[in-house]
Amino acid sequence: MVGKLTIQDIARLAGVSKATVSRVLNAKPDVDPATRERILQIMQEQGFVPNVAASSLAGGRSRLIGVVIPPLTWPLITEILRGVSEVVEQSSYELLLYSVAHDLGDYEKNKGTVIDRILASHLASGLLAVYPGSSIPHLTKLYDQGFPVVIIDDRETPTHVPWVSADNQTGAAAATRYLLQLGHRRIAFIQGPLEYEVSLKRYQGFCEALKEAGLTPDPELVQQGNFMAKSGLPGAKQFFTMEKRPTAIFAGNDQMAYDVLEDAEAHGVRIPGDISLIGFDDIPSSAYTRPALTSVRQPFYEMGRRATELLLSQLDAPRPVPTSYYPAILPLAMQNTSANYLQLPTELIVRASCTSPR
Amino acid sequence: MVGKLTIQDIARLAGVSKATVSRVLNAKPDVDPATRERILQIMQEQGFVPNVAASSLAGGRSRLIGVVIPPLTWPLITEILRGVSEVVEQSSYELLLYSVAHDLGDYEKNKGTVIDRILASHLASGLLAVYPGSSIPHLTKLYDQGFPVVIIDDRETPTHVPWVSADNQTGAAAATRYLLQLGHRRIAFIQGPLEYEVSLKRYQGFCEALKEAGLTPDPELVQQGNFMAKSGLPGAKQFFTMEKRPTAIFAGNDQMAYDVLEDAEAHGVRIPGDISLIGFDDIPSSAYTRPALTSVRQPFYEMGRRATELLLSQLDAPRPVPTSYYPAILPLAMQNTSANYLQLPTELIVRASCTSPR
């Protein structure tokens, strides 16, 4: 085990007081450069790592950032988390992971409580909320009270809490336009849960493009799913058994597009031969389906990165000098302070699941 | 924000001393039942949550468990993490996530340092190491010094640290037997990185089944990958361009099986028509490839759960005496090997990617 070094020890070795060591640890400006160097040197040599518990207790700030995420079954969470952890790793912070619940019902129910507990335990000094859904008002209150919060979401509720999202509507419109350009007129849509703004945004983008082309969305061609695996199956079956089938299906996310793929096989429908298919999210496995799925890529990784940088910039705002014992925070984080609201563009990834209708 | 309640406040409200409140908080036996009830009641009402920083500082134990994981790009990590977080959530602990690095090289290089930092910061009171690879000796030393550790891995190095793994060898043998039963004789294998015991175990299982059938592994039919996407491509190309092609390919994991799928298309090879294909891991997307991939399922979720349960049981019943120079004389807790080492069975998931050879 690593030796249990304290500030005390470093102070003794450097011939200074504990206070001075603490100062260089926290990058306070008023320390003699030479002394600072010497202390940093010794800390390096001895492999000193400050006791986080003690410093949060004493300082009230905890070098931990909490991440509240929906169930890890959503593949996209992985990508977001990857972006998050990559940035966190470069900083002096650590990641506290709160996976809220395992099904949608619980998720919505528990989120408020969980957030309260996170705060009350005084563990995290900042919060990154991924798709917080209904707790946005709660998070807003928090933020207004001075607690650093960043949201990754297509915000459901107007809020001034810093957020990062993807431009779902534009992305959906682009996908729909692509199908229209291929010549499709009967385009079906499988919607996500209506409680989520994302679902609406995508639907709006879909309608927007349709209207541009002089078409009206046909209610019969809109089915409901919930973004989870298997939830697109009923909708798919619906479309496949219709008298006048759609020539293309736009699934609200890739998971549900997979369901269409699966059900197509069962119904002897060839994709894209008989019906074209397009998804949303472009999760990694979509490159490997047969046919490979054309999809709208959300920049999850990038969203994770940017959101974390935003959060760090909030946390570090009071810190005047970046010359710390800890690795420097990425410069990007510093630049971000001006832009608290980021809507990142999506990208249409064209693969093999769409053709012109026969 | 949640009111900043302290033990002090609860004590005042209950008309007892802080010490007593602390006692019920930590479930000490020597408290008057009535008093305990009353205090619990008040804590409930007030929504009291102890300050974790303070309690770890004072008590030396931190209610946090650290999880060291390889890059989140590995899809299986998600499943493991899901199992882990589900168990953690049921406990009084929180999850500290350490994603070590983003590519294999860094991963191996940084792991030791990261682990040291985790320990030195006194944040985590237990460690769950997922595929720790070369740092097993390091973890073993830790464990011997009394720090609770559990490893999820097909342990590379013999160790007495509690671990959870899947039975890779048996799984690989089962897959190979399945191919043999279908009538295949020329079976190729795409191996994972040789540094990983998992790769060897799978290869051994492969050879084992071959030998049972009176066959010898043909070195020409064994190619090298590294478990990551695209790394199976060279091997696949090799097999497809051979004069006498194999009739079946066993990929060391699903990712590499995808590469075979991809390259088969490029070479006009039909799967399973011309060549059968089987993978290992059964990551979620394997159900959606075309043809759907037959694969050996690893119980990742279960592994995450069991490993966490193991760790928690260590934390709740800490070993009183660290093992010293005499590994032969182990504390009772460690002799209970039946519970400390779990090798969970895999399952062959038969889908559409294998047929009998023509």
Add this chain to the structure above:
DNA sequence: CTGTTAGCGCATTCAG
């Protein structure tokens, strides 16, 4: 610029 002094909130002695 630097050292000294108080606590942060809790767990854990030790007396009662």
Add this chain to the structure above:
DNA sequence: CTGAATGCGCTAACAG
């Protein structure tokens, strides 16, 4: 069974 006292390792006022 319970209360009072001590200190975990560090930060944040203070003085110098």
